[in-house]
Amino acid sequence: MANFREQIYAMVRRIPAGRVMGYGQVAAALGRPRAARQVGQALAALPMENAVPWQRVLRSSGEIAHGGDPGRPTMQRFLLESEGVEFQQERVPMDRFGWIPEPA
DNA sequence: GGCTTGACGCTTA
DNA sequence: GTAAGCGCCAAGC
Numbered sequence: 001m002a003n004f005r006e007q008i009y010a011m012v013r014r015i016p017a018g019r020v021m022g023y024g025q026v027a028a029a030l031g032r033p034r035a036a037r038q039v040g041q042a043l044a045a046l047p048m049e050n051a052v053p054w055q056r057v058l059r060s061s062g063e064i065a066h067g068g069d070p071g072r073p074t075m076q077r078f079l080l081e082s083e084g085v086e087f088q089q090e091r092v093p094m095d096r097f098g099w100i101p102e103p104a
Numbered sequence: 105g106g107c108t109t110g111a112c113g114c115t116t117a
Numbered sequence: 118g119t120a121a122g123c124g125c126c127a128a129g130c
Binding site: 003004005027032033034035036037038041042045 | 124125126127128
């Protein structure tokens with residue numbers, strides 16, 4: 001097992017445009033359903049030179065994480081809407097936009 | 105080697 | 118429906 005961060009990046013990169021995943025969902029896909037926080041930290045430490053669609057990663061309820069900067073959620077929502085993701089109020093209906101990795 | 109820090113998640117009030 | 122607390126796991130110091 002390589003570093004979890006690297007696995008997280010790889011998983012997030014697999015998310016197709018117009019689809020979203022939850023932190024816990026990504027963690028679960030990596031075999032650590034309780035490591036949702038690590039996903040957030042991995043994305044927090046995400047260097048901008050790394051091309052990872054972190055915007056496609058939302059909370060379990062489909063809501064955008066605040067992060068530490070108030071402008072982060074706004075930019076994220078804009079990026080998702082640009083990809084075709086539909087927003088209900090400030091949340092995304094994961095029932096339709098939620099993406100699940102191909103079952104091994 | 106151990107302590108602290110979090111883009112979180114779930115249960116309970 | 119909202120608010121507060123506890124639990125989990127990896128990375129950094």
